[in-house]
Amino acid sequence: MIRQQSETDRQFILENMFVAVMDNIFLLVLVTLLSVVQNVFFALKVEKECTGQHSKHHSAAFERLSCANRNCMDTYPTFLAVLWCAGICLSQAPAAFAGIIYLVVRQKYFVGYLGQTCQSTPGFLFGKRILFFLSLMCVVGIINHLMLSYGGSDYKEYIQTITKAASTLLLLP
Amino acid sequence: MIRQQSETDRQFILENMFVAVMDNIFLLVLVTLLSVVQNVFFALKVEKECTGQHSKHHSAAFERLSCANRNCMDTYPTFLAVLWCAGICLSQAPAAFAGIIYLVVRQKYFVGYLGQTCQSTPGFLFGKRILFFLSLMCVVGIINHLMLSYGGSDYKEYIQTITKAASTLLLLP
Amino acid sequence: MIRQQSETDRQFILENMFVAVMDNIFLLVLVTLLSVVQNVFFALKVEKECTGQHSKHHSAAFERLSCANRNCMDTYPTFLAVLWCAGICLSQAPAAFAGIIYLVVRQKYFVGYLGQTCQSTPGFLFGKRILFFLSLMCVVGIINHLMLSYGGSDYKEYIQTITKAASTLLLLP
Numbered sequence: 240m241i242r243q244q245s246e247t248d249r250q251f252i253l254e255n256m257f258v259a260v261m262d263n264i265f266l267l268v269l270v271t272l273l274s275v276v277q278n279v280f281f282a283l284k285v286e287k288e289c290t291g292q293h294s295k296h297h298s299a300a301f302e303r304l305s306c307a308n309r310n311c312m313d314t315y316p317t318f319l320a321v322l323w324c325a326g327i328c329l330s331q332a333p334a335a336f337a338g339i340i341y342l343v344v345r346q347k348y349f350v351g352y353l354g355q356t357c358q359s360t361p362g363f364l365f366g367k368r369i370l371f372f373l374s375l376m377c378v379v380g381i382i383n384h385l386m387l388s389y390g391g392s393d394y395k396e397y398i399q400t401i402t403k404a405a406s407t408l409l410l411l412p
Numbered sequence: 413m414i415r416q417q418s419e420t421d422r423q424f425i426l427e428n429m430f431v432a433v434m435d436n437i438f439l440l441v442l443v444t445l446l447s448v449v450q451n452v453f454f455a456l457k458v459e460k461e462c463t464g465q466h467s468k469h470h471s472a473a474f475e476r477l478s479c480a481n482r483n484c485m486d487t488y489p490t491f492l493a494v495l496w497c498a499g500i501c502l503s504q505a506p507a508a509f510a511g512i513i514y515l516v517v518r519q520k521y522f523v524g525y526l527g528q529t530c531q532s533t534p535g536f537l538f539g540k541r542i543l544f545f546l547s548l549m550c551v552v553g554i555i556n557h558l559m560l561s562y563g564g565s566d567y568k569e570y571i572q573t574i575t576k577a578a579s580t581l582l583l584l585p
Numbered sequence: 586m587i588r589q590q591s592e593t594d595r596q597f598i599l600e601n602m603f604v605a606v607m608d609n610i611f612l613l614v615l616v617t618l619l620s621v622v623q624n625v626f627f628a629l630k631v632e633k634e635c636t637g638q639h640s641k642h643h644s645a646a647f648e649r650l651s652c653a654n655r656n657c658m659d660t661y662p663t664f665l666a667v668l669w670c671a672g673i674c675l676s677q678a679p680a681a682f683a684g685i686i687y688l689v690v691r692q693k694y695f696v697g698y699l700g701q702t703c704q705s706t707p708g709f710l711f712g713k714r715i716l717f718f719l720s721l722m723c724v725v726g727i728i729n730h731l732m733l734s735y736g737g738s739d740y741k742e743y744i745q746t747i748t749k750a751a752s753t754l755l756l757l758p
Contacts, residue, residue, distance in 0.1 A: 252425055252598055253432050259599050261501065261557045268497045272550050278490045279543070309486070313655070316489045316662045317624050324614045328607065370625070377618050384607040425598055426605050434674065434730045441670045445723050451663045452716070482659070489662045 266335035267326040271319065274342055278315065281308050281349055307349050310365075318366075321373040328380025330399040333406035334373060340409050341369045369409060376402060439508035440499040444492065447515055451488065454481050454522055480522050483538075491539075494546040501553025503572040506579035507546060513582050514542045542582060549575060612681035613672040617665065620688055624661065627654050627695060653695050656711075664712075667719040674726025676745040679752035680719060686755050687715045715755060722748060 285308045288301045318341060326334035348365045379398055387393045458481045461474045491514060499507035521538045552571055560566045631654045634647045664687060672680035694711045725744055733739045 252428055255598055256429060256432060256602060258557075258560070259602060261553075262561070264500070265554050265557055268501055268550055268554060271493050271497055272547055275490050275494055275543070275547060278487075279540070282487070312486045312489075313658045314624075314628070316658075316665060317621050319489060319493055320617050320665055321621055324617055327610070328614055367625070370621070374618055374621060377614055380607075381611050381614060384604075384611055387604070388608070425601055429602060429605060431730075431733070434726075435734070437673070438727050438730055441674055441723055441727060444666050444670055445720055448663050448667055448716070448720060451660075452713070455660070485659045485662075492662060492666055 263331055264326065266331045267323055267338070270322065270335045270338035270342070273339070274315070274319070277342055277346065278312070281311060284308075284349075311345055311349060314366075318370065321370055321377065325373040325376035325380070328384070329376045329395075330402055333399075333402045334376060336406050337369050337372055337409055341366045344369065372406070372409060436504055437499065439504045440496055440511070443495065443508045443511035443515070446512070447488070447492070450515055450519065451485070454484060457481075457522075484518055484522060487539075491543065494543055494550065498546040498549035498553070501557070502549045502568075503575055506572075506575045507549060509579050510542050510545055510582055514539045517542065545579070545582060609677055610672065612677045613669060613684070616668065616681045616684035616688070619685070620661070620665070623688055623692065624658070627657060630654075630695075657691055657695060660712075664716065667716055667723065671719040671722035671726070674730070675722045675741075676748055679745075679748045680722060682752050683715050683718055683755055687712045690715065718752070718755060 285301075285304050288304050318338075322334055322338045322341075325337075344366045379402070383393070383395055383398055387395075458474075458477050461477050491511075495507055495511045495514075498510075517539045552575070556566070556568055556571055560568075631647075631650050634650050664684075668680055668684045668687075671683075690712045725748070729739070729741055729744055733741075
């Protein structure tokens, strides 16, 4: 019977699908956009420092800014990957929240970068705790999916509540 | 009633789902593949320059090529992120079109890189206008989704038409 | 008829959709997580080398480790992009398998990096064969989708079987 109404059904399914997909990713898209704005801000800072000090190339300030920018860019794909995996596998709200905290930490890192040599004093890898939290969310999401597939038990709602509560712990300094 | 036919329905939904998903991303996948080919092209250029000038390391030409490559690679995750977000949130055709223009701009940037110092003359950040256009598409897509969820009004078709028209403006030099 | 049951149907479709999405990406998420763990391992190695040799900055060992890390990070977004595109367009199992082999190759590359100058001896671009295989999977997936849309013939099952068999060829040294 359902196959006889195939065309309208298909339309109906697709409409619902896109609304559902957007419902589950729009916070992630927002955080991604914020991170892109931050990237552009970093790049413009480096460019300004570079063109401003045209007389004596590779000054200390430029070195440091460029280094901070490179460290931020090196970890950026890693951050995006875990952010989206965590958001899709488990729940988008805690993932987006952790993502925003990561962006704040990155801003602090970039502004406060004062190391003499590359990757030295303020830590080469920042936001380890947040990356760990997001990775953990992915793992929990996958385990829950496997349990649902093979065991038939679904703890997703409990896990999502726990995750939301746990994500506030990231606010601790 | 629908739940009684659960198994065949589920199959039917899934089949339609995958066709629908592919319908909405295959242009993005194509652009991503093109960008990957370009990345490999850049990397091979740098490698050739590097091994070709084995006698005097870190020659000026190698420095410059390596620098152009690094600038391209630094913005690559940012580009991919906004490309896919714009394509998923709003409409894939204009996003893929903007992506292809970005690749052309990047090719020009890489070939014409003649700056003496790293990140200096030809601009550290290229394709700002395209990144801005793609980000705008994301924002519009999210706003439309929120209006659809809370207000019930759906302007997606109008917006998609406008976006398609606007994307041709990127062709202006 | 189906529209009268709209609310429960929608719930039913969504539930199935999420299970289906997770079914089709959980291996990719696992490989992504593994690659993130490896990235963090690389970054910690570089950081340890950097802080350990605080007296004489930019020692040869640090240069080399930092260079290997940068080469790995430069190709990381490219790898993630083709991995996910191949997994979504065609089939996740061979894509995830190729991804794991890529991670093994990368580990070997990082550990065995002994080049004197940046990007020299052990090859600037590693895992070319795997990237090529994943790109090919994307292309085949898109061609199959277009044939399905316009021609009506679906060879996806045959292609998936062939791909699975072909992916074992990556094990050849």
